[in-house]
Amino acid sequence: MKQGIIIGASSGIGRELAVQLAAKGYQLGLVARRLNKLEELSISLPGEHFVYQADVSQAEQSQQGLTDLIDTMGNVELIVLNSGVGQQEKKLDWDIQCEMIDVNIRGFAALTVVSMNYFRNRGSGHLVGISSVAAHMSGGLAPTYAATKAFVSSYLNGMRSRAEYSKLPITVTTVEPGFVDTPMVQGTPLWTASVERAVAQLVPAIMNKKGHVYITKRWRYVAWLLNLMPKWLMRKYF
Numbered sequence: 028m029k030q031g032i033i034i035g036a037s038s039g040i041g042r043e044l045a046v047q048l049a050a051k052g053y054q055l056g057l058v059a060r061r062l063n064k065l066e067e068l069s070i071s072l073p074g075e076h077f078v079y080q081a082d083v084s085q086a087e088q089s090q091q092g093l094t095d096l097i098d099t100m101g102n103v104e105l106i107v108l109n110s111g112v113g114q115q116e117k118k119l120d121w122d123i124q125c126e127m128i129d130v131n132i133r134g135f136a137a138l139t140v141v142s143m144n145y146f147r148n149r150g151s152g153h154l155v156g157i158s159s160v161a162a163h164m165s166g167g168l169a170p171t172y173a174a175t176k177a178f179v180s181s182y183l184n185g186m187r188s189r190a191e192y193s194k195l196p197i198t199v200t201t202v203e204p205g206f207v208d209t210p211m212v213q214g215t216p217l218w219t220a221s222v223e224r225a226v227a228q229l230v231p232a233i234m235n236k237k238g239h240v241y242i243t244k245r246w247r248y249v250a251w252l253l254n255l256m257p258k259w260l261m262r263k264y265f
Contacts, residue, residue: 030103032056032096034083034138035110037064039209040157043226044107049073051230056096056103059110083110083134084126093141105233106142107155108135113172124171131175136182143186143197151196155233156183160205160246163253187238198236202229205246218245 035041037059049072056077057065065078081092146152162176183201190197206219232240241247
């Protein structure tokens, strides 16, 4: 039986990913802060799954939790790091910035280390990290969120290089969604995709072990334009 762990499985992309992977026969480890949401999800899925409560902002505790869950499950081949927080910053507030840094950078990196070391010892595996098209932005409305996602994308690229250097069959997939209809997205911006549609595009990318994927696919052109956009123009509109 294929085994996978989803960090941040209680809602949004993580929850729908659990639904679609369970339908493909995966036995899952479901991780998030909200235990009741995880239990409800686990009951709704076909098969038997593992539930583990963890707060990614507590990096070292989350590392131990992921290690314990891997040991309990036994042969995990896929780990998805989906936890993330984001807010616009009309006012600069260190508490808000600190939360994004703790989850999107410290927590993400901490769990990546556990995942990659486990896959190296196992001899193979697949790490999927959820970043954002915001990684290509540097505007003033959400400077901390964009910076944390730029870290995620760059960090995963470095992990991909380490995996290639190891000569082991370890895949690292960077996922950069645009607007997806989750609680993190306010209103209904242009090109907002339903969670179901977004994950329906993500699952084949995981199955095919893609290195980099935009969700939905059209956002690759937005990322390309953002990379070409002069910084003064980005500051004016973002």
